[in-house]
Amino acid sequence: xxxxxxxxxxxxxGVDEYFSGIHKAYLFTALFFREAFKKPFHLREVINxxxxxxxxxxxxxxxxxxxxxxxxTKQSRPSLEDFGATSWLPSLIGIAIxxxxxxxxxxxxCAGKVGSSIxxxxxxxxxxxxxxxxxxxxxxxxxxxxxxxxxxxxxxxPVLALYCSFVALYGSxxxxxxxxxxxxxxxxxxxxxxxxxLDITTSxxxxxxxxxxxxxxxxxxxYHATQGTRGVGKAANQAVVLAMFLIFIEExxxxxxxxxxx
Amino acid sequence: MDKITFEMKKLKQRSINKEDSVIxxxxxxxxxxxxxxxxxxxxxxxxxxNVAVLGKSGTGKSVLIKIIVGLLKPDRGEVVVLGHxxxxxxxxxxxxxxxxxxxxxxxxxxxxxxxxxxxxxxPLTMNRKNLNKKEVDEAVEEVLEAVGLTDKLKQMPSDLSGxxxxxxxxxRTLILKPEIMLxxxxxxxxxxxxxxxxxELINEVQQKYxxxxxxxxxxxxxxxxxxxxxxxxxxxxxxxxxxxDEVFDTNDEQVKAFFDYNxxx
Numbered sequence: 201x202x203x204x205x206x207x208x209x210x211x212x213x214g215v216d217e218y219f220s221g222i223h224k225a226y227l228f229t230a231l232f233f234r235e236a237f238k239k240p241f242h243l244r245e246v247i248n249x250x251x252x253x254x255x256x257x258x259x260x261x262x263x264x265x266x267x268x269x270x271x272x273t274k275q276s277r278p279s280l281e282d283f284g285a286t287s288w289l290p291s292l293i294g295i296a297i298x299x300x301x302x303x304x305x306x307x308x309x310c311a312g313k314v315g316s317s318i319x320x321x322x323x324x325x326x327x328x329x330x331x332x333x334x335x336x337x338x339x340x341x342x343x344x345x346x347x348x349x350x351x352x353x354x355x356x357x358p359v360l361a362l363y364c365s366f367v368a369l370y371g372s373x374x375x376x377x378x379x380x381x382x383x384x385x386x387x388x389x390x391x392x393x394x395x396x397x398l399d400i401t402t403s404x405x406x407x408x409x410x411x412x413x414x415x416x417x418x419x420x421x422x423y424h425a426t427q428g429t430r431g432v433g434k435a436a437n438q439a440v441v442l443a444m445f446l447i448f449i450e451e452x453x454x455x456x457x458x459x460x461x462x
Numbered sequence: 463m464d465k466i467t468f469e470m471k472k473l474k475q476r477s478i479n480k481e482d483s484v485i486x487x488x489x490x491x492x493x494x495x496x497x498x499x500x501x502x503x504x505x506x507x508x509x510x511x512n513v514a515v516l517g518k519s520g521t522g523k524s525v526l527i528k529i530i531v532g533l534l535k536p537d538r539g540e541v542v543v544l545g546h547x548x549x550x551x552x553x554x555x556x557x558x559x560x561x562x563x564x565x566x567x568x569x570x571x572x573x574x575x576x577x578x579x580x581x582x583x584x585p586l587t588m589n590r591k592n593l594n595k596k597e598v599d600e601a602v603e604e605v606l607e608a609v610g611l612t613d614k615l616k617q618m619p620s621d622l623s624g625x626x627x628x629x630x631x632x633x634r635t636l637i638l639k640p641e642i643m644l645x646x647x648x649x650x651x652x653x654x655x656x657x658x659x660x661x662e663l664i665n666e667v668q669q670k671y672x673x674x675x676x677x678x679x680x681x682x683x684x685x686x687x688x689x690x691x692x693x694x695x696x697x698x699x700x701x702x703x704x705x706x707d708e709v710f711d712t713n714d715e716q717v718k719a720f721f722d723y724n725x726x727x
Contacts, residue, residue: 324574333571336531337585337638338557344588 249352269371294391302365319439322422350415357411490539501698514685517695564635625656
């Protein structure tokens, strides 16, 4: 009897916490949009954060993009050979990388690297009262820490995704070139032949949404960190897990919308 | 007579105008969930005086000063700081008031991604946009001189000792020239010599910047040497407010027990 009551209480408390969490996240996002268009804009901090996001992930994105290009080409070649359609390889790679793999790989890497770092940084600032210190110095910590970081991830991740796609295509070209002689220009031309303006737009919109998600989730988790150092680790971890989960959901929704438009 | 005793004497000789309160709190209540922390606090801080709030850990001392500076909202009661009702202010008005209040955190709360210079210049450049680089440098130098750490300009907070971090934390609040200083456990975690230096600094700050201060502490030496009055906060209420001797000579059993325990320690 007592156990059943306790379970019921724990369950209702969990449901309550879940919905109040969603409400809190909604308010946090709404506050971002309210503050983002108000002065002061802290442009220097936005640029600093753009460099942080870009430089932190550049090496990993280069390596991953390059490997993805090579592996995808290696995997696709035998299937196309069976149908005598190896000439379609650049187009296939182009579609796969520009429309899906480039943005997704970049977003997942940045969710891991940038999202966790934002979550941990803001989390540690919260538990060591640095955010309170800003507030009592009449500085708006939300504007200085959250708005600048979210704008930085939203602007930088599309650029990184574009870069990742080009590196992946280069990796793919090297693999194709090793098998059969072809020029880089004709490879890139073939790769882009089947890519429409809508595809590029969809990719850019996708990466903007991913960038925003990574920034806002990282900031939200870090900003509301509690329980000392344990809370900082938890914030960093949850920032990565939640951002990745949301990225996959957004991928499905955006692809669906793009297909409707097409 | 050593320097700290001399400063203390000077502090106690200052005439306090009892009409001129900079902080006035009445009927203040605050709870967190089911836990009632403050249960009807009435308190006044007069211009030019230092008041030490003494009490055991978890009695709501830090909560009190967080309410004064608007970091926490009271459940009930009135908090008037420099003539403004803190809980009724808009965010811009609250920020304007906060510039006039310095808050020294228990763990200093220095921005660990910035060096000492950046830590000190940050609140100034964010609040006074019209200042040029030279004016900012001069202000930083002045407060560093006030806390006696002019050689630490380029150091990162992680390279500083606990006492130095406390001093830089105080310098960061002084840079905005506050009228009220709120110190949260200024001597906690420090050795007796460094504690004495911080107490001396608190007294110097009051003389030089003509501030009124609330010092949250559970350290009797700090309370005695840095304040004009003591306020004993126990179980969410001020049990006794007065000079050190008045509080020390009280018949209240809880206050006596607190003093006895501290002396044994």
